[in-house]
Amino acid sequence: MAPRVIVVTSGKGGVGKTTATANIAAALAISGNKVVAVDGDVGLRNLDVIMGLENRIVYTLVDALEGNCRLNQTLIKDKRVDNLFMIPTAQSKTKDAVTSDQMVNVCAELRKDFDFVLIDSPAGIEAGFRNAAAGADEALVITTPEVSAVRDADRIIGLLESMEKSPIFLVVNRIRPQMVKRGDMLGVSDVLDILQIGLIGMIPDDENVVKSANEGKPLTFGDESRASVAFKNIAARITGENIPFMNLEAPQKGFFARIRDAFGGGR
Amino acid sequence: MSIKSIISSLLGTGGAHSKDISPEKQLKDVSSGKQAKGRLAFIIAHDRVDIGPGKMDQMKKDMIEVLKKYFDINESQIDLKLENEEGSTALLATIPINSVLGRNGRTARSECSSRK
Known part of the structure; x- marks a missing residue:
């Protein structure tokens, strides 16, 4: 299989890009792929914290680009899972420390060693986003069921199309099924009507996401929470598996039994 | 569900000539x-063009x-709006015409559209 470079982006900040990057990267690694997650948010790095690898940073991507180290010295191996790596970026620099050409080169280098390169993009539509996306072939757009987030997702999808990223898939995050049911939240079908783009995942709003960020341990490492299952399903769909979408509106009781049923005894 | 049918259901009109989709009129x-969906449809239609x-x-x-040169039109009843359907954006204009070439009371509806 040819290596795949995927940028994870959203336009609006705070919708769950970094959480999605960490969890999808972990799930891809668990299913046997060699994966590197790259923090593309120079100056506001967070992927290291979400993945719980902040204490292991020696060199950053910016160090490699400035010639202070080789690119492979920036790779942090996650000891909890085989085949999972992370490249941190600099916290004390600004977006200007990286150029689009450099990101294209970094991605070309990483393609030699990895099955998947996931790049966590900064919010916004400026240089930071463009750099993060420069070396990617494909894109995941994360949104939440809110007017502002969907509007920004539409803008980002337009930019990704103009940058010829393909395929571009949508992840709808933080869905609260009860609110959707009583008509007080946009449903996934509403969001798809508006954005006219392929859906690859629906993540329920789940307290376990907050807990996993507190602990620095991606949910997909083992947790069987609804969000964890949803992220694992995205990873499986990325690798081409045909996994039905979770019924988010079903009642909480007996959830695991239904998941087992719905997914034919799990993946 | 098409945007038009949503608007129709919002307004309880259901007719082919749906009304202005501006949020104020909901x-x-x-x-x-x-x-939220109605506002988004309106915002994104304008963002895209x-x-x-x-x-x-x-x-x-x-x-x-321009139209006044050719038709006797009722300005207050002109309805101009942008709609998105299946990835393309359309400008929809409903322009009631009072008289054209001597005929009275007909309503013409013209449409032009383009890819976003």
């Missing part, structure tokens, strides 16, 4: 989720000037 007792509601008003005035 009924207040519509669920907040439906309001980079024409704000103010520019639309200006364009409407310009169009009226």
Whole structure:
């Protein structure tokens, strides 16, 4: 299989890009792929914290680009899972420390060693986003069921199309099924009507996401929470598996039994 | 569900000639989720062609000037709006005509559309 470079982006900040990057990267690694997650948010790095690898940073991507180290010295191996790596970026620099050409080169280098390169993009539509996306072939757009987030997702999808990223898939995050049911939240079908783009995942709003960020341990490492299952399903769909979408509106009781049923005894 | 049918259901009209989709004209007792969708459809239609509601008003005035040369039209009943359907954006204009070439009371509906 040819290596795949995927940028994870959203336009609006705070919708769950970094959480999605960490969890999808972990799930891809668990299913046997060699994966590197790259923090593309120079100056506001967070992927290291979400993945719980902040204490292991020696060199950053910016160090490699400035010639202070080789690119492979920036790779942090996650000891909890085989085949999972992370490249941190600099916290004390600004977006200007990286150029689009450099990101294209970094991605070309990483393609030699990895099955998947996931790049966590900064919010916004400026240089930071463009750099993060420069070396990617494909894109995941994360949104939440809110007017502002969907509007920004539409803008980002337009930019990704103009940058010829393909395929571009949508992840709808933080869905609260009860609110959707009583008509007080946009449903996934509403969001798809508006954005006219392929859906690859629906993540329920789940307290376990907050807990996993507190602990620095991606949910997909083992947790069987609804969000964890949803992220694992995205990873499986990325690798081409045909996994039905979770019924988010079903009642909480007996959830695991239904998941087992719905997914034919799990993946 | 098409945007037109949503708007129709919002307004309880259901006719082929749906009304203005601007948020102000939506009924207040519509669920907040439906309001969100209606507002989003309106916002994104304008974002995609980079024409704000103010520019639309200006364009409407310009169009009226041109149309008046050819038709006797009722300016207050002109309805101009942007709609998105299946990835393309359309400018829909409903322009009731009082008389054209001596005939009275007919309504013409013209449409032009383009890819986003």
